[in-house]
Amino acid sequence: MTEAAQPTPGAAAEPGRFAAAVRSTPVGMAVIVIALIVIFGVLSPNGAFFRISNLSTITLNVAVTMLLAVGITFVLAAGELDLSIGSNLVLSSVIAAKVLVAVSGTHEQVSAGEYPNLALGIVAGTIAAVLAATLFGLINGLLVTRLRITSFIVTLGTMGIGTGLAYVVSNGVNVPNVPRVLQTDFGVQKLFGIAPYPMIVVLIISGVLWYVLRATRFGLQTLAIGSSREAAERAGIRSSRHVLILFILMGSLAGAAAMLDLTRFATTNIGGHQTTALAAIAAVVIGGTSLFGGRATIAGSMVASLIPVILGTGLVILGVPSFYQLIVVGAILIAAVFIDQRRRERLSS
Amino acid sequence: MGVEEPKRRTASKAEFVIEAIDIVKRFGHVQALAGASLQVRPGEVLALVGDNGAGKSTLAKIICGALAPDAGRLVFWGETTAVTSIRHAQELGVETVYQDLALAPDLSVAENMFLGREPIARGLLGSWTAALDRRKMRQAAQEAIRAAGITTLNSVDRSVRDLSGGQRQAIAVARAVMWATTAILMDEPTAALGTKQTDIVYESIRSAAARGLAVVVISHDIPKMLTLADRIAVMRQGRTISNAPARDLTLTDVVTVMLGGRPKGEAA
Numbered sequence: 106m107t108e109a110a111q112p113t114p115g116a117a118a119e120p121g122r123f124a125a126a127v128r129s130t131p132v133g134m135a136v137i138v139i140a141l142i143v144i145f146g147v148l149s150p151n152g153a154f155f156r157i158s159n160l161s162t163i164t165l166n167v168a169v170t171m172l173l174a175v176g177i178t179f180v181l182a183a184g185e186l187d188l189s190i191g192s193n194l195v196l197s198s199v200i201a202a203k204v205l206v207a208v209s210g211t212h213e214q215v216s217a218g219e220y221p222n223l224a225l226g227i228v229a230g231t232i233a234a235v236l237a238a239t240l241f242g243l244i245n246g247l248l249v250t251r252l253r254i255t256s257f258i259v260t261l262g263t264m265g266i267g268t269g270l271a272y273v274v275s276n277g278v279n280v281p282n283v284p285r286v287l288q289t290d291f292g293v294q295k296l297f298g299i300a301p302y303p304m305i306v307v308l309i310i311s312g313v314l315w316y317v318l319r320a321t322r323f324g325l326q327t328l329a330i331g332s333s334r335e336a337a338e339r340a341g342i343r344s345s346r347h348v349l350i351l352f353i354l355m356g357s358l359a360g361a362a363a364m365l366d367l368t369r370f371a372t373t374n375i376g377g378h379q380t381t382a383l384a385a386i387a388a389v390v391i392g393g394t395s396l397f398g399g400r401a402t403i404a405g406s407m408v409a410s411l412i413p414v415i416l417g418t419g420l421v422i423l424g425v426p427s428f429y430q431l432i433v434v435g436a437i438l439i440a441a442v443f444i445d446q447r448r449r450e451r452l453s454s
Numbered sequence: 455m456g457v458e459e460p461k462r463r464t465a466s467k468a469e470f471v472i473e474a475i476d477i478v479k480r481f482g483h484v485q486a487l488a489g490a491s492l493q494v495r496p497g498e499v500l501a502l503v504g505d506n507g508a509g510k511s512t513l514a515k516i517i518c519g520a521l522a523p524d525a526g527r528l529v530f531w532g533e534t535t536a537v538t539s540i541r542h543a544q545e546l547g548v549e550t551v552y553q554d555l556a557l558a559p560d561l562s563v564a565e566n567m568f569l570g571r572e573p574i575a576r577g578l579l580g581s582w583t584a585a586l587d588r589r590k591m592r593q594a595a596q597e598a599i600r601a602a603g604i605t606t607l608n609s610v611d612r613s614v615r616d617l618s619g620g621q622r623q624a625i626a627v628a629r630a631v632m633w634a635t636t637a638i639l640m641d642e643p644t645a646a647l648g649t650k651q652t653d654i655v656y657e658s659i660r661s662a663a664a665r666g667l668a669v670v671v672i673s674h675d676i677p678k679m680l681t682l683a684d685r686i687a688v689m690r691q692g693r694t695i696s697n698a699p700a701r702d703l704t705l706t707d708v709v710t711v712m713l714g715g716r717p718k719g720e721a722a
Contacts, residue, residue: 320585322572325561329569332558339520339556340570341541399560 130393131405138411145419154422157299165293165301165369167414169194169362172307173385174392174406175314176358179351181389182318184331184398185256187352189245190359191381192267195374197238198363199271202280202373205230215282223284230367235360241267242356246349256352264382271375279373292368303365310361315403327351331398384413387434391441412437468532471496471637471668472517472548477526479512479692486512488692489526494637494668494685499659501679501700502672504689505712510672511553513689514639517670518550519543530636541570547636551643555626559615563607564588564595566614567629594632602628603654620651627658637668644675656682676708688712 146155153159173190180187206215209226220226241263248259294302318324329337330344338344366374390396391412392405416430470493479487487509494500502510515521517528519537527534530546537543543550550556557566565572568591574584595610604624607617614622623643630638640659644652659682663669673679679686680700687697688711696717711717 316585317583321583322574322586325565325572325586326570329558329561329565332560333556335554336556336558336566337569339540339550339552341539341544342570395560399558 131402131408134392134405134408134412138408138415141412141415141419145415145422149419149422154419159418159422161295161299161301163411163414163418164304166418167411168301168303168307169366169369170381170384170388170414171304171407171410172310172358172362172365173381174388174410175307175311175403176355177382177385178389178392178394178401178403178406179314179318179327180256180355181386181394181396182327182331182398182401183348183351184334185249185348185351186386187242187245187256187260187355188382188386189241189260189264189267190355190362190385191378192264192271193238193241193356193359194363194366194381195378196241196267196271196274197234197360198367199275199280199373199375200237201230201234201360201363201367202283203274204233205284205367206280206282209284215284218282220284220286223286226284227287231364234364234367235357238360238363239353239357242352242354242359243349245356246352249352250345250349268379275373275375277375279375283367283371283373285371287368288371292365292371303369306361306365310358311403311407318401318403323347323350328399328401331395331401333399384434385410387438388413391437396442468529470494470529471531472670473529474513474517475527475529477513477516477523477528479509479516479521479524485692487516487523487526490689490692491694491697492517492670492687493697494670496668497663497666498685499663499669499671499683501676501683501686502670502689503674503676503679503686503708503712508689508712509692510689511641512692514550514641514670514672517543518548518639520550544571544633547634549630549634549638551626551630551638551640553641553645555622557614557622557626560613562611562613563599563617563625564591564610566625567591567595567598567610567632571633598628598632599625602631602658604628620647623647624651624654627655631658631662631667634662634667637670638662639670639672641672642674643671644673677705680705680708688717690714 142154142160146152149155173194177187177190205226207226208229209215209220209223214221245256245260245263248254248263249256291302296302296305318327326337326342326347329340329342330347334344366378388410389406392402392407392409394401394406413430413434416433420426420429472492472494474490474492476489476491477487478485478489490509490513492500492502492513502513504510512521516523517537519540519542522538528537529535530548535546537546540550558569561569573587573590575587576584592610599607599610602624604621607621607625614625617625627640627643630640638659643659644655647655656678659669659671663684671679671683680703683700685697686700686703686708688695688708690712696711698717707717
């Protein structure tokens with residue numbers, strides 16, 4: 106059956122690998138990010154944009170969105186969607202703040218700014234944030250996999266439920282007496298005066314998840330489910346169980362993001378994060394992950410999540426109203442999805 | 455693993471690799487199978503033919519663990535076995551080439567060939583964190599593809615989406631041959647193929663049978679089945695009407711049974 110002098114399957118892959126990497130979306134996004142930094146740096150008065158403090162603030166501002174973008178990359182890779190990550194973040198940050206304040210001292214003590222059990226409170230608050238958010242993700246996952254309702258509808262529903270619960274738990278006001286030290290000693294602190302601590306945490310988590318998606322069975326099976334759930338199931342992969350784990354993972358990352366948010370602002374933000382999910386999903390799609398599943402890149406999501414923040418900061422420094430960034434990011438998102446669709450059509454034809 | 459000789463249960467003295475006995479399956483009010491039976495020996499090619507809706511694909515899906523029967527039993531190597539899942543059937547050495555091929559288009563050829571059974575390098579924290587052994591995947595996939603006679607594919611790193619219909623079909627067959635140790639079920643394996651590619655698939659079937667694997671082929675190409683298969687089983691209305699050596703049958707015999715006539719040699 107074999108024919109003589111045929112090319113060896115696999116041999117052709119090696120020479121093209123570098124070229125493919127150069128042409129990849131993450132590299133393209135990195136070029137855009139660098140170009141934006143250079144443009145804003147040159148145009149800004151006295152090169153204000155280039156200042157380390159400014160670049161450091163940009164990374165601080167992007168930390169939470171980047172972490173959520175990394176998580177949602179997995180969900181999209183499997184062909185699912187999670188619109189509830191913003192409200193999950195808000196709800197779990199409220200729960201975390203409540204637990205943290207309650208454990209850190211008596212009502213009188215924390216009202217007076219004294220936190221005798223601060224370390225214990227921080228540990229308890231962090232655990233509460235992650236547990237609450239993981240439970241939120243578990244509920245999303247169970248609704249999607251057991252009731253077989255599409256993730257778009259499930260998470261649209263839980264988005265509202267999460268926000269409502271956050272108001273119920275907090276009585277409609279931000280949790281008072283969150284220790285300021287969370288912010289001063291961690292939330293805005295920078296390693297060597299350059300790298301914000303929250304960003305370091307995000308980079309470590311993202312590095313682990315990059316490895317998981319790129320190099321492990323779990324990552325490959327996530328992509329397989331997104332590419333063709335039927336093919337994955339016929340290969341013996343339990344896709345429902347896998348998707349459930351992905352929603353749990355997404356939930357736990359929203360919990361981590363909630364804690365980072367709490368340390369960044371030393372307060373809860375019950376009216377905020379309404380567009381966080383869309384911002385994270387936009388970053389993921391712009392970064393090269395397919396909205397239809399099967400193709401995903403953590404690096405692309407990370408780099409692309411920088412774009413809105415750089416645009417916002419740059420426009421402010423140039424004196425342009427920052428809301429122009431919404432228009433630019435919206436246009437980039439549409440263009441990215443259009444390019445993705447065209448690419449798929451071309452490959453399928 | 456992979457393209458090495460199948461690890462057959464040589465200790466078993468069972469005549470048949472797989473027996474499906476009186477299988478019944480309903481989908482709501484539709485009776486898909488009404489006591490279908492099938493036996494296949496090691497190294498035998500069994501063609502399963504019948505009109506549309508006869509129950510061929512349903513029977514194959516029950517054998518490969520994709521569906522559970524309502525009644526009846528499956529016997530593998532002489533032992534009655536309740537096949538609980540596709541993975542279970544795979545553990546019994548049964549591989550399936552589905553009509554829609556069941557390939558993930560965004561994954562590479564090598565990744566598809568190992569999907570669900572990916573080899574991993576040793577990891578410090580167990581298989582969850584261990585890295586895929588991509589080198590092993592590539593090498594085994596290359597070997598399997600070469601053994602299957604696929605000569606038009608220049609890289610196993612190519613995404614399946616980039617392949618032609620014929621190449622995809624050939625990959626699905628090569629994957630089944632690579633993993634099967636007991637039997638291969640093929641549902642219309644040449645439906646989307648040209649003449650040359652069809653010949654390659656038929657050659658793969660003969661080659662798999664020569665290695666001792668049982669091969670069950672569902673096909674509408676009865677003339678070809680008469681030359682390729684060792685036995686031909688005809689299904690009609692959810693039942694197996696006849697199961698006879700192909701050499702004893704003609705096209706007219708098979709079509710007669712398919713259309714409701716009596717099997718050859720059966721008294722009126």
